[in-house]
Amino acid sequence: MRVSLTWLKELVDITLPVEQLCERLDMTGTKVEAVHTRGEALKGVVVGEVLTKEPHPDADSLSYCSVDVGAGEPLRIVCGATNFEAGDKVSVACVGATLPGGLTIKRAKLRGIVSEGMMCSAAELGVGTDASGLLVLPAEAPVGAPFAEYHGLADSVLELEVTPNRPDCLSMVGVAREVAAVTGATFRVSSSELHEHGPTASDQVSVRIEDASLCPRYTARVIRGITVGPSPAWLAERIVAAGGRPVNNVVDVTNYVMYELGQPLHAFDLATIAHKGRMATLTVRLARANERLRTLDGQDRNLAADSVVIADDSGPVALAGVMGGEATEVGDTTVDVLLESACFGTASIGRTSRRLGLISESSLRFERGVDPELAARASARAAALIAEVAGGQVAPGVVDAYPGQRPPLTVRLRSARANAMLGTSLTADEMAAFLRPLGVDVAPDGEDLRCRVPTFRPDLSREVDLVEEVARLYGLENIPSTRPGGRGRVGELTDVQRFRMKLGSVLRSSGLDEHVGYSFGDRADLDRMGWELAPDEVLVELVNPMSAEQAAMRWSLVPSLLRAVSHNQRRGVPEVHLYELGTVFITAEGRKQPKERLMAGGALTGSWTGRGWDEPGRPLDFFDGKGVLEAVFGALHVGGWSVRASEYPWLQAGRTGDIVVGGDVVGWIGEVSARSASAFEVAPHVVLFEISVPALHKAASRAQVTYAEIPRHPAYELDVAFVVDQTLTAERLGSGIRSAGGSLLESVRLFDVYRDPSEAPDDIRKLPPGKKSVAFALTYRSSERTLSDGDVRPAYEKMLRKVAGALGAEVRQ
Amino acid sequence: MAISEDLRFLEREALEAVLAADSLDSLDAVRVAYLGKKGSLTAVLRGLASLPPEVRPEAGRVSNEVRVRIETSLEQRRRALASVEHETRIAAEAVDVTLPGRARPIGRQHVLHQIVEEITGIFLGLGYRVADGPEVELDYYNFTALNHPPDHPARALQDTFYVRDLSGDEAEVEGESDVLLRTHTSPGQVHVMETQKPPIYVIVPGKVYRRDIADPSHLPQFTQVEGxxxxxxxxxxxxxxTLEHFVRGMFGPDRRVRLRPHFFPFTEPSAEVDISCGICGGTGCRSCGGEGWLEILGCGMVDPNVFGHVGIDPERYSGFAFGMGAERIAALKYGVPDLRLFVEGDTRFLHQF
Structure with a gap:
């Protein structure tokens, strides 16, 4: 809401400086977003006197003038207007001035002659609608004076943020009442005298409302014999100050009264409304199937079934509260006007205007709620002003259909209750003093107040609403700060919450940075990954996405992680180690809400630290990812887990595994496949993993951590290398050794794997074809004594025989 | 007394050799040459036994003195040489201590989650617990139970992401759905009040979604903490x-707080909370738009209508709620100029916090 300070001062006595007024409004709930100084827009525009006017030598339609602007040499200006003579006073935009339309004045050549400025029309200055010629000023206008000052435009305009609960503040009168209440100033309502003549309105117009919930009140007045033309300057300026655009005197009056009182009005050309005999008949109803209306902006619109229209016998003539129809518009030839001043239901107006993308000053006010009691008063005010600026006669009376009238509301305010809620100790009298200037009719009743609330404050319907008014007028800054007591209360995290924090902390200790990506997903990512949804799974799709890339919810963290990798690589950052703890979504036919699962995902590429001064940066691969998992499972005390070879389309075959805990697959790990790497635009060799956090938490919560004695006797250590089939996994061989190793075997650690290079010639091959060598460090230990050769050898030899028998593993000599 | 002369000659020769040795190795060679099993002095000593008995004691005494002097000299020389060699080795092993260390990489927590954890820590200290709720919500929890009228503009398709409802239910409003991406963490309030009896002290952190195009000051997804x-x-x-305590904990003890009356459908009275600008201290500067204040959260007393939806008696209980955006707090705290940086995963950004 734009509030002209000059206008406001006509309605309320303001003695505070502007800054203090703004501060006061801020602190009582009407935030001042900005203060514009209106004259500034016309900086560089001055009053000038035309000294000479000659025809342009090369263009018949232009003249070439010299203009005195009160400083320095007269300006030489080329001009296209014809409505002036030498000696006239005009407004001159000098070089550097910017006009309200955004035009910046420059020194320019027009048909070969340099023009050093521009003489302006009323429209160009934003002070009127007349664009046909220059705005010629009275002879006494002082040459050189800033135009804004001369024209009385030096005004401050406050831009107020009006919250949705305060429709009353979408009017000058409402803001003035609020200013009076918060500053203690006196507030007055302006009025104008209405003279009525001729046949009564009710003999000329009839109005029928089909549904009171769509339109609680509709009033109509008739004004005959008007002359449509430009508005007088005072009216045009008020419209501009309020942020509007002057159109003509009738339309400008309807807008003026809307800004002043908050009542949107519409003027129809009465002659264009279908008549029954001498009666123009209007109906307020829902649009019917297939009805159309060409609105004021020239658009043909199909009307939805829940749109409210004003119709005559031939069909809709206006979209109620949103926009009028083109056919019934007030134009230059209009003589008789039907003036609508009505109240429409908030819901339907909001839906209609949003659906059609037609947000107007009128629809905004109806959507917030217009006081039905206002309609007749606004109509009288507008009729009187139309008669004043456009001539004509106002027919006696107002046609007033008011099916939605409600008795005034009385709300009880218990002062004790208000104090208990606010933490204050105000008296009932003090509370009453805050409420009265807001228009609340307060009657004391013991310690309570009986409050009759004004109809223009629909937000005041409950006791708590009045408590809010007391709070903001008393001043939130005056309420003492306290804190709730804490007996018997503890703040703590749940097991799951602590687990999540620990998981994040372990992933970070393993060298991964946390990424927070979009939860949105792209259906095309299914294809980029080669991910197939299970038969009963359905992607979670948005009804109204903003782009195809964000039209669904993600079902995996992989796309988000690969996009982050790609983002880094494209910016020349090769070392990327990320994890994300985020929700994924999947649904099914028949489900309302999807399943949401928390996943932990990771992506590693490049090396850990880049090339160092004494070591090359070793490229990360599968086993660095697996190392992260080992650190995670270790720190969370999850035992009995393993990685089992597996295949997924988005991972490279042969470098992919399922993460298995206690027989359940809880996630997967692998290097990105060539196809997915190119689809997500990442360089190859990105290690990815994704684990279900609830499954991990379940495994971790089973973990039993108990103290194991620190060994007191030295270990007996032995290395052994086996030659085995290349297909035999390290895990099978290792567990074979462990299970055959006997009670003294404490640990088995793999430390070397050797394969002959596949291209190696036979004479340098060290192993038979199809074989590999796998070496283990074996640690034997007894908790009772130091072990000798004699203790270990028999167990060792037995293990070798068993492993040879079970796995065909031969000791490499 | 040929033997004594031999011994003196041997001693002179040995002492010269000791002094001539220029390394521990060559010194050891000298020791072996004189005192080793096959050394010259050892040979002389061995020869003592064959001497006539009358000269034997004297020869024995002299040869022993010679052996002690050679050994003493050897030891002195060994110490001198060892010290020199030690210094040489130390000199050779010296490094440029200004060379970079070999760090094991440690990952960073995302700045938004650092902020959320910091907020959580402050409220845990005040005796709050942490609750979560679904990100794909029902209209009832996101709007209706929070006292939003059916035609509230926030419900419009242009502001709220709706999710396809596969249950076959008909949506209240044409084109919309009863299922949506939560637009704030406030539905968490309703879930908590439905499942717990007062006293309730909780915060609800989480991701929320609004239909804004990503630009320097908007994201379609952001992070809120509700209380x-x-x-x-x-x-x-x-x-x-409570909020004053929070602001001082989060932003520092000298920040001032002011509450401005405002409007939210689910609280009454409602307020917006500003903190004094950390750069100008409240006098107004470029970073606070000349106002001296920065808006950081919204709050208010729980509206009785909200209590009505969850069956809490507003005559017996009262409460307050507040909500803040982690992105905004992070942007203010660290001067991040473009919110999109929070979701891009640029490691050069992540490593700054």
Whole structure:
């Protein structure tokens, strides 16, 4: 809401400086977003006197003038207007001035002659609608004076943020009442005298409302014999100050009264409304199937079934509260006007205007709620002003259909209750003093107040609403700060919450940075990954996405992680180690809400630290990812887990595994496949993993951590290398050794794997074809004594025989 | 006394050799040459046995003195040489201590989650617990139970992401759905009040979604932390005092706080909370748009209509709620100029916090 300070001062006595007024409004709930100084827009525009006017030598339609602007040499200006003579006073935009339309004045050549400025029309200055010629000023206008000052435009305009609960503040009168209440100033309502003549309105117009919930009140007045033309300057300026655009005197009056009182009005050309005999008949109803209306902006619109229209016998003539129809518009030839001043239901107006993308000053006010009691008063005010600026006669009376009238509301305010809620100790009298200037009719009743609330404050319907008014007028800054007591209360995290924090902390200790990506997903990512949804799974799709890339919810963290990798690589950052703890979504036919699962995902590429001064940066691969998992499972005390070879389309075959805990697959790990790497635009060799956090938490919560004695006797250590089939996994061989190793075997650690290079010639091959060598460090230990050769050898030899028998593993000599 | 002369000659020769040795190795060679099993002095000593008995004691005494002197000399020389060699080795092993260390990489927590954890820590200290709720919500929890009228503009398709409802239910409003991406963490309030009896002291952190195109000051997804207190005798003063405590903990003890009346459908009275600008201290500068204040959260007393939806008696209990955006706090705290940086995963950004 734009509030002209000059206008406001006509309605309320303001003695505070502007800054203090703004501060006061801020602190009582009407935030001042900005203060514009209106004259500034016309900086560089001055009053000038035309000294000479000659025809342009090369263009018949232009003249070439010299203009005195009160400083320095007269300006030489080329001009296209014809409505002036030498000696006239005009407004001159000098070089550097910017006009309200955004035009910046420059020194320019027009048909070969340099023009050093521009003489302006009323429209160009934003002070009127007349664009046909220059705005010629009275002879006494002082040459050189800033135009804004001369024209009385030096005004401050406050831009107020009006919250949705305060429709009353979408009017000058409402803001003035609020200013009076918060500053203690006196507030007055302006009025104008209405003279009525001729046949009564009710003999000329009839109005029928089909549904009171769509339109609680509709009033109509008739004004005959008007002359449509430009508005007088005072009216045009008020419209501009309020942020509007002057159109003509009738339309400008309807807008003026809307800004002043908050009542949107519409003027129809009465002659264009279908008549029954001498009666123009209007109906307020829902649009019917297939009805159309060409609105004021020239658009043909199909009307939805829940749109409210004003119709005559031939069909809709206006979209109620949103926009009028083109056919019934007030134009230059209009003589008789039907003036609508009505109240429409908030819901339907909001839906209609949003659906059609037609947000107007009128629809905004109806959507917030217009006081039905206002309609007749606004109509009288507008009729009187139309008669004043456009001539004509106002027919006696107002046609007033008011099916939605409600008795005034009385709300009880218990002062004790208000104090208990606010933490204050105000008296009932003090509370009453805050409420009265807001228009609340307060009657004391013991310690309570009986409050009759004004109809223009629909937000005041409950006791708590009045408590809010007391709070903001008393001043939130005056309420003492306290804190709730804490007996018997503890703040703590749940097991799951602590687990999540620990998981994040372990992933970070393993060298991964946390990424927070979009939860949105792209259906095309299914294809980029080669991910197939299970038969009963359905992607979670948005009804109204903003782009195809964000039209669904993600079902995996992989796309988000690969996009982050790609983002880094494209910016020349090769070392990327990320994890994300985020929700994924999947649904099914028949489900309302999807399943949401928390996943932990990771992506590693490049090396850990880049090339160092004494070591090359070793490229990360599968086993660095697996190392992260080992650190995670270790720190969370999850035992009995393993990685089992597996295949997924988005991972490279042969470098992919399922993460298995206690027989359940809880996630997967692998290097990105060539196809997915190119689809997500990442360089190859990105290690990815994704684990279900609830499954991990379940495994971790089973973990039993108990103290194991620190060994007191030295270990007996032995290395052994086996030659085995290349297909035999390290895990099978290792567990074979462990299970055959006997009670003294404490640990088995793999430390070397050797394969002959596949291209190696036979004479340098060290192993038979199809074989590999796998070496283990074996640690034997007894908790009772130091072990000798004699203790270990028999167990060792037995293990070798068993492993040879079970796995065909031969000791490499 | 040929033997004594031999010994003196041997001693002179040995002492010269000791002094001539220029390394521990060559010194050891000298020791072996004189005192080793096959050394010259050893040979002389061995020869003592064959001497006539009358000269034997004297020869024995002299040869022993020679052996002690050679050994003493050897030891002195060994120490001197060892010290030199030690210094040489130390000199050779010296490094440029200004060379970079070999760090094991340690990952960073995302700045938004650092902020959320910091907020959580402050409220845990005040005796709050942490609650979560689904990101794909029902209209009822996101709007209706939070006292939004059916035609509230926030419900419009242009502001809220709706999710395809596969249950076959008909949506209240044409084109919309009863299922949506939560637009704030406030539905968490309703879930908590439905499942717990007062006293309730919780915060609800999480991701929320609004239909904004990503640009420097908007994201379609952001992070909120909601707070809710429901108890007997809770006042607006309690809300004020709690938030003042929070702001000082989060932004520092010298920041001032002001509450401006505002409007939210689910609280009444409602307020917006500003903190004094950390750069100009409240006098107005470029970073606070000349106002001296920065808006950081919204709050208010729980509206009785909200209590009505969850069956809490507003005559017995009162409460307050507040909500804040982690992105905004992070942007203010660290001067991040473009919110999109939070979701891009640029490691050069992540490593700054």
């Amino acid at each position: 809710l207190v429901v108890d007997e005798g809770i006042t607006f003063g309690d809300l004020k005092g």
